[in-house]
Amino acid sequence: MIPLERPKISTAFENRLTTKSKSLAEESADTKKARETWKTARTIRRDLKELLAGMAAGFVRCMYCGDSLGTDIDHFKPIAQDPLSAFIWSNHFLACSHCNSNKKRDQYPCSPSGECLLVDPSKEDPYDHIRLNLPTGKYLGRTDKGNETIRVFGLSRPDLELGRAHAYVRCESMLRDWSAQIGGGREDSAKAVLTALTVQPFADVLYAMIKKSYAPGAASIFHPVVLAALREVRENGKMT
Structure with a gap:
């Protein structure tokens, strides 16, 4: 949610x-x-x-x-x-x-x-x-x-929990890809990745990741590339 x-x-x-x-x-x-x-x-x-x-x-x-x-x-x-x-x-x-x-x-x-x-x-x-x-x-x-x-709302349903866990893996991978596209100057590709991130099912996973990226200990949770990408997504106002 x-x-x-x-x-x-x-x-x-x-x-x-x-x-x-x-x-x-x-x-x-x-x-x-x-x-x-x-x-x-x-x-x-x-x-x-x-x-x-x-x-x-x-x-x-x-x-x-x-x-x-x-x-x-x-x-x-x-x-x-x-x-x-x-x-x-x-x-x-x-x-x-x-x-x-x-x-x-x-x-x-x-x-x-x-x-x-x-x-x-x-x-x-x-x-x-x-x-x-x-x-x-x-x-x-x-x-x-x-x-x-x-x-x-039954938010602890096993299928939802499994789906969120998989979405977390997907989000990390896509954030790395987004960062690579930005670094390579491929803005159109980067935009497509970001759009997919923000409209996929389990948008709550990305939202939680962004929130946690500003919490104490974030560096121990996320890979540096993922952490930087999360904060950039947040600063650009794509998902607050």
């Missing part, structure tokens, strides 16, 4: 969402009514999915696991918990069917004070709550919110 920038929607589309939300509020809609209204709002769901696809990291990837294709619109705060939030733009994320239907479903854990215990990647940096062990591909929670996020 990496930070995501939620784009501003057009006034016209915002008005369409607001109209739906106002209608639900006026009807004091319950979960059943909100779900029925959501299901029949085909054009709104189509337009939302298009917006979310552009917001996702990589090629329409799940905003939670980062691996699978994002096929579903997930309500971060489930309709079952808050029917009136069904059409709120800030409540929508693109998710794969596994993260959305098999794992999260209607879960929305909160602390005793009522604070949501799931990381919202459009409002906060997931790295503040979860850290990635690069060689193993395993996520480790740093806070209660981090632990619940890992649990609810």
Whole structure:
């Protein structure tokens, strides 16, 4: 999971969402009514999915696991918990069917004070709550919110951990290649490598590598060429 920038929607589309939300509020809609209204709002769901696809990291990837294709619109705060939030733009994320239907479903854990215990990647940096062990591909929670996020979205699934571990090896290799292309003056080739790095599945691996490249002991983790490449990618604003 990496930070995501939620784009501003057009006034016209915002008005369409607001109209739906106002209608639900006026009807004091319950979960059943909100779900029925959501299901029949085909054009709104189509337009939302298009917006979310552009917001996702990589090629329409799940905003939670980062691996699978994002096929579903997930309500971060489930309709079952808050029917009136069904059409709120800030409540929508693109998710794969596994993260959305098999794992999260209607879960929305909160602390005793009522604070949501799931990381919202459009409002906060997931790295503040979860850290990635690069060689193993395993996520480790740093806070209660981090632990619940890992649990609810199933981020410790064996296939995800194995995929992240392999992605780490690929990222290191590609960063060396990128550095060599830069050193050889082959800017077009270097750009192609960097683009592939930033849009591949498991963009969270590259993000974690960049974060760790500025942490104490980074020189003992990364080869000097890889470390320099990571910092240059960060300084050039390709992934912060």
